[in-house]
Amino acid sequence: MNTTRGDKPAFHDGGHEHQSCIEDALARADDVCRERGVRLTPLRRRVLELVWSSHRAVKAYDLLAALGDAVGAAKPPTVYRALEFLMAQGLVHRIDSLNAFVGCPQPDHRHSAQFLICGGCGDVSELNAASIDRAVADQAADSDFALSRSIIELHGRCPRCATLPPTP
Amino acid sequence: MNTTRGDKPAFHDGGHEHQSCIEDALARADDVCRERGVRLTPLRRRVLELVWSSHRAVKAYDLLAALGDAVGAAKPPTVYRALEFLMAQGLVHRIDSLNAFVGCPQPDHRHSAQFLICGGCGDVSELNAASIDRAVADQAADSDFALSRSIIELHGRCPRCATLPPTP
DNA sequence: ACGGCTCTGCTATAGTGTAACGTCCTGCCG
DNA sequence: CGGCAGGACGTTACACTATAGCAGAGCCGT
Structure with a gap:
């Protein structure tokens, strides 16, 4: 893991156990939402999990496709609304130059x-x-x-x- | 006018004579294109003029509408290709957070x-x-x-x- | 239970950007 | 002069990104 504060702050090594990144991110999200009295619904939590499925920035329509995997495909507003909530809570950032979204490792503070x-x-x-x-x-x-x-x-x-x- | 280098670098005052901004920008564009042996065709020059019609960032489809005013409406690739050329020459910049384009006041150097x-x-x-x-x-x-x-x-x-x- | 609120689903549509192909024009070379 | 190569432009069609607006479902305090 990285802290973005250490000697060599950035980027994860190739072999890191990524599952723990996801779990940590979801745990932090649970915490901040509970503290703020906002609802991290199953849909929003699932979208956040998908955003954290890698350290790459994820496109909204890729999330859409991933959500729709099993059931009837989700529609664009579903994922955009979830992303809007997650951004409002500082849980994800939008990368404008990629039209894509990435999880925030430090959602607890602005x-x-x-x-x-x-x-x-x-x-x-x-x-x-x-x-x-x-x-x-x-x-x-x-x-x-x-x-x-x-x-x-x-x-x-x-x-x-x-x-x-x-x-x- | 502003130099972006002076004491208070940024932003034009409300009452400035904007026509000279446009003319200066087009003159600079003529110069750099001649020096580089690339062709500032009438279409490209017209798009650049439209980008410079204000100091705001201009959207591609607004350019498209402005181009199509009189004649049969221009098509998207027309304006995107012109913008691609202008960006390659450093004559305009893309503002990713706005999906829009703005003229560059200093196209002569990277x-x-x-x-x-x-x-x-x-x-x-x-x-x-x-x-x-x-x-x-x-x-x-x-x-x-x-x-x-x-x-x-x-x-x-x-x-x-x-x-x-x-x-x- | 009721009323108000938020969340989600859905349809439709707006807005942004590109692929692919054809034509024409221009400048160059034999 | 004639042909050729490359660049510029037109056109069609399509892919991708995002939002408006309305309806129904669930939650929550009174």
């Missing part, structure tokens, strides 16, 4: 985040770099700009994929 | 950029803040991440719209 997006394996790693926040806030202030939301999405290659050619 | 996006008037201002670039590059390096493209889109309120309530 935070601005930055995302490292690997063009090789597709894995997304969330940073919470105070230095970037500070530089952004300073620049906004210099322009008398009242900042409300920062979208910072950094594309490139994770350490494991660094050797491959740049296939954007 | 640069990473940050965008201030006002939720009030919709105007977009391009920054080229070395301090943000540096913070981002440092964080990427800390994660052994080979950075190739930075998407930094900052939403908030420009100075003139700062007084209004936050209507995202």
Whole structure:
């Protein structure tokens, strides 16, 4: 696992036991929803589980397909509404440059985040770099700009994929 | 006018003579295309002019509608191909969080950029803040991440719209 | 039980973007 | 001059992303 705060913060190693990532994320989600008095319904929980099924950003229609596997296929509003709830609770983030969604490892507190997006394996790693926040806030202030939301999405290659050619 | 380098870099004042913004942008585009030996065809030039018709980010299908005004309506690939060319030449940037496009005031050289996006008037201002670039590059390096493209889109309120309530 | 609320299902449609193929134009070379 | 290669544009069709609006089901406090 990673903390996004250690010496080498980002990206999971290839062999990590991912099932525990999912379980941890769901447990954290249960906690924050209970604390906030909001309902993590079975549908929402299932969508969150699917988002966490990898460390890649997941497309809404892929979630839709995964939901509809067994039963009659789910419809778009179903998954979009679940995602809307999960985003409102900070349980998932939307990656605008991919039209896709990724689980948040730290849903317990509001935070601005930055995302490292690997063009090789597709894995997304969330940073919470105070230095970037500070530089952004300073620049906004210099322009008398009242900042409300920062979208910072950094594309490139994770350490494991660094050797491959740049296939954007 | 603004330079994005002065004391208060960003955002145009309300009363500026915008026609000269358009003309300047087209003149710069003519220059860089001639220098690079690429063809700024009438269609591409017209699309660029439409992108520059305001300082807001323009949606592809709005361009499409504007193009089709008089004659038979243009089709999506027409405008997307023109935009693809203009982006390849650095003449416009895509704002991923808006699915929209904005003219680049400095197409003559490659640069990473940050965008201030006002939720009030919709105007977009391009920054080229070395301090943000540096913070981002440092964080990427800390994660052994080979950075190739930075998407930094900052939403908030420009100075003139700062007084209004936050209507995202 | 009742009324109000939230959550979910469903239909339909809006909005965004691309694949694939054909034609024409332009610049180049023999 | 004639032919050719590549780029630019037109057109059709389609894929993907997202939301509006309404109906029914379940939960919850009174």
